[in-house]
Amino acid sequence: MSYDPVGCLGEHTTLVEGEPGAGHWASVYPEQRPFDVVTTGRLPDSAIARILVFEPVVATAKGLRIGSSLDELLAAYPDITAGDEIITRLYTLTDSAGSLVFEVAADNAPAGYWTPEQLNTVVFITAHAPGEKLGAIYATDSAGSCPV
Numbered sequence: 001m002s003y004d005p006v007g008c009l010g011e012h013t014t015l016v017e018g019e020p021g022a023g024h025w026a027s028v029y030p031e032q033r034p035f036d037v038v039t040t041g042r043l044p045d046s047a048i049a050r051i052l053v054f055e056p057v058v059a060t061a062k063g064l065r066i067g068s069s070l071d072e073l074l075a076a077y078p079d080i081t082a083g084d085e086i087i088t089r090l091y092t093l094t095d096s097a098g099s100l101v102f103e104v105a106a107d108n109a110p111a112g113y114w115t116p117e118q119l120n121t122v123v124f125i126t127a128h129a130p131g132e133k134l135g136a137i138y139a140t141d142s143a144g145s146c147p148v
Helices: 070-076
Strands: 002-004 023-027 035-040 048-053 081-084 090-097 098-105 122-128
Touching: 023 070, 070 098
Parallel strands: none
Antiparallel strands: 002 023, 035 048, 048 122, 081 090, 090 098, 098 122
16 A cells, blocks of 8 residues: 555545545555555544455455355355445444445346346445444445545
C-alpha cells in the first residue's frame, strides 16, 4: 500500500490537498485494485477502519470471494446474519475483531439490474474494524476509499 495525498481530489469533491479525505491508501499490486484500505478519519497515520475488496483474488480463510455463490457462503458460515439493502442482501459476521460483510446480488433489485449469472453471488466484501458503521457499498454513492 502507498498513501496518495491527493488521490481523492477531482471533480466530485470540494476537498483540497491536506484536508482529511483528500488522500487515500492505494494498492500497488499488479492486479487492478484488488482492495482498498480506509483509515479512521481518512487520515494517513490513523488506524484501519475498513478494507474494501474489489477483486476475486482476495479470499477469506474459508475461500469465499467475489463471485462465490450464496450457497457457498451459507455453507461456509451457517451462523451468518442477513439483511436487505436496496439492490443487495447483506450477510454479516461479527465478533470482537470486527465485522465481515458480504454483499450478495439480490432479486430485490429493479428488474434487469443484475444479470442472471450475478444473482445470488457475492458482489462485494468489506471488513470493518470494531464499532465501524456497517452498510452497503455496492451501487451506492460511496467512492470506496474516497468520500463523495
